[in-house]
Amino acid sequence: MKKLLTVIFLACAMVFAQEGSIKPDFQAFSGALIKLKKAEKGFHKFRLRVDVAPWAFLAEGEVQAPGGDSDVLITALFDRALYAVLAYIPDKIAAGSDGEEYNVGFFDMMLYYDEEPTRIRNLSFKLLPPANDSWAQSILDDALQSGSLLGKIWSGKYEREITRASAVPIDKTKLVEMQQKRQAAKALEAERKAKEEADRRAREKAEKAEKAKFKSKKHDDLDCSSRKLTAKQKRRCKMNGK
Numbered sequence: 001m002k003k004l005l006t007v008i009f010l011a012c013a014m015v016f017a018q019e020g021s022i023k024p025d026f027q028a029f030s031g032a033l034i035k036l037k038k039a040e041k042g043f044h045k046f047r048l049r050v051d052v053a054p055w056a057f058l059a060e061g062e063v064q065a066p067g068g069d070s071d072v073l074i075t076a077l078f079d080r081a082l083y084a085v086l087a088y089i090p091d092k093i094a095a096g097s098d099g100e101e102y103n104v105g106f107f108d109m110m111l112y113y114d115e116e117p118t119r120i121r122n123l124s125f126k127l128l129p130p131a132n133d134s135w136a137q138s139i140l141d142d143a144l145q146s147g148s149l150l151g152k153i154w155s156g157k158y159e160r161e162i163t164r165a166s167a168v169p170i171d172k173t174k175l176v177e178m179q180q181k182r183q184a185a186k187a188l189e190a191e192r193k194a195k196e197e198a199d200r201r202a203r204e205k206a207e208k209a210e211k212a213k214f215k216s217k218k219h220d221d222l223d224c225s226s227r228k229l230t231a232k233q234k235r236r237c238k239m240n241g242k
Contacts, residue, residue: 022146024107024153025090026162027055030171031082034111036063039070043121046111048084049128052175053100053182056131059086061123063111073113081114083169085162087153092143094136100182102131104140107147110154112166117154 029048037045043062050057065072076082092105106125111118125144127136147153154162170178224237 022089022150024087024147024150024158024161026158026165027086027088027103028165028167028169029084029086030169031077031080031084032171033175034077034082034084036073036077036082038074039064042068042070044070044073048109050170050175051128052179053096053098054103056096056102056128057104057106058126058128059084059106059109059123060126061109062121064119064121065113066116066118073111073118076113083112083166085110085112085165087147087158089143089146092139094131094133094139096130096136097133098130100130102136104131104136105143106140107143108153115166 029050033048033050035047035049043064046061046063048059063073065076073082086106087108087110088103089105089107090103092103093101094104096102104127109120109123111120125140126132127140224234226234229237
């Protein structure tokens with residue numbers, strides 16, 4: 001019995017220790033990015049798709065408005081009163097096939113109607129290209145398991161962090177700006193590498209020219225009457241010197 005209690009105690013201690021080491025972060029997304037279907041038995045099927053670095057995911061689920069009103073969320077989309085908040089573990093990063101880094105440590109999401117949390121069920125996440133290889137998926141799976149240890153994160157425990165994230169949601173305009181900024185950075189990097197390559201080729205050309213000049217000068221300074229040369233080498237030396 002004592003051994004069993006010891007095992008249970010150690011298991012609980014490990015769970016609490018892991019929970020204390022997890023620090024979630026939050027990212028808000030505008031309702032303009034959310035696709036919402038008509039309600040069936042009070043729940044709307046929804047999806048949120050984002051594929052601009054550092055995000056490449058599809059979130060799907062069902063949502064019910066506070067109070068169960070089946071029309072209020074559709075209206076909220078047009079009134080810009082609906083937005084999503086994604087909960088993720090910030091240090092869980094995966095490299096995409098495009099060379100960019102992506103956050104793949106998300107584990108939960110909430111839709112807010114007029115700053116009030118809704119009810120969500122059957123939530124699922126799917127990684128999208130270019131950050132959807134097996135390594136990225138394993139990180140996501142680990143985040144989903146780790147995040148489950150935090151319990152109900154939308155009940156007020158992280159209210160300050162969620163409010164701060166909600167103040168600056170990512171919308172379509174910001175996604176375009178993020179994409180343009182990364183494209184500009186890639187263009188500058190490509191320009192820098194091209195210049196480095198051009199400089200390298202110029203140096204190699206200059207070094208070859210210097211070596212050729214040195215060999216020519218060495219030949220010009222060669223004494224064709226040197227005793228070290230054979231008669232045949234002397235004749236060749238004199239011919240080359242003409």
